Amino acid sequence: MSLRLHFVCTANICRSAYAERRAPTVLGTGFACSSSGVQARPGLAMDPQMAAQLRARGIDPTAHSSRRTGAADVRQAGLVLTMASWHRTLILEEWPDAVTRVFTLPQFVASARSTPFAELGTTHSDVIRAAYRHRVPARSVGDVADPYGQGPEAAAACGLTLDKLLIELGDLLTPPRPPRRSAD
Structure with missing residues (x-):
């Protein structure tokens, strides 16, 4: 069973669009x-x-074709990852029942990283629940800087930042499994 990740930014033409295409x-x-x-x-x-x-x-x-965030995006996602804390705030004002599944991308990574290993569990849902229990304030870890209109250097920096966060996200959402026993 796959985990549905939904990335959110302001206009859906830079950060979230990049994350959607790069994440797979x-x-x-x-x-x-x-x-x-x-x-x-x-x-x-x-x-x-x-x-x-x-x-x-x-x-x-x-x-890619930009889209506005809607109820189905939030409800159908197993994890909603925003690029800035104000995006997260807007989503939670509209859909407060999604609070356990909506983080900024840096916040989720920091929260899951701060979770004791024994609490991460073995499924995507386990990791998301544990990250919510150990969540750090979104503003404490910063936002993914918006590169729009800032030139190629800002776009390159944003791409590198997102790549690093996506690598960490993958490591955190794919917890190690216990070693298999050798055949007798």
């Missing part, structure tokens, strides 16, 4: 990824600078 190549199988923006205008292509970051990693960005 970093996380591998077992994850379904989507994205949206809390203030998105539907139907826009990805920002050219962030699209260039995906192309540099061998990923085609052309199929």
Whole structure:
């Protein structure tokens, strides 16, 4: 069974769009990824600078079309990961029942990292519940900086930041399994 990850930013043309396209190549199988923006205008292509970051990693960005965050996005996701704390706040104001599944991406990584290993469990749901129990304040770990209109250097820095966070996310959501016993 795959875990549905939903990435959220402002316009769904830079950070969340990048994360949606990049995550499958970093996380591998077992994850379904989507994205949206809390203030998105539907139907826009990805920002050219962030699209260039995906192309540099061998990923085609052309199929992306921006979407506004809706109820189905939040309700159907096993984990909603926003790029900034204000995105998280907006989502929780609209859908407060999702509080245990909505984090900023840096917040989720920091919260899961701070969870004692024995409490992480062996399933995606176990890790998400444990991260919620041990969550750190979203503002304490910062946001993923918005590269929009800031040039290629900002886009490159954003891509590297997201890559690092996605690698950590994959490590945290794929807990090690006990070693198999050798055949007798």
